[in-house]
Amino acid sequence: MSNLDNCTSRLRSCLNLLQTSNGTLENATEAVPGLSRMFYTRKIYGLVPELDVTDARESAIRLIEPQLKSRLVMIRKSLDKCRKRRDYLLGQRELIRGRLVGIPYTTLSDEQLSKLTTDDKKIERYKFLRNKRERLQYLLSLIERSNPEPAT
Secondary structure (H helix, E strand, O other): OHHHHHHHHHHHHHHHHHHHHHHHHHHHOOOOOHHHHHHOOOOOOOOOHHHHHHHHHHHHHHHHHHHHHHHHHHHHHHHHHHHHHHHHHHHHHHHHHHHHOOOOOHOOOOOHHHHHHHHHHHHHHHHHHHHHHHHHHHHHHHHHHHOOOOOO
């Protein structure tokens, strides 16, 4: 008896799957009127003339092709936008890396500091001071732009 129950439960699940698939297919084809008409033909064993089949195929292609082309254009634009964004972010990363080259020697670990010679320490100190000067000049230019002095 359990085999019969298993069979009926499997048949019910298959029937539910078919119904949901049919509903999904109906929802997908509602936007294209020619497709829904083609799917709902009730000729089971009837022969359809080849001319009708080719006409239906060509009309479906005429309906679908412009939509596909417009979506392809949208996808290409989106892809170009993503590529530009990626290039911009790569540039930003390189810019940040370039700024990090002049990290002050105080951020070095004690072990790294002990290995530096006095010349290396002077070079690192010079880089730090030059970087600090550039940051201060940049901040000063921002302040001057935001607060223009009145002409006297």
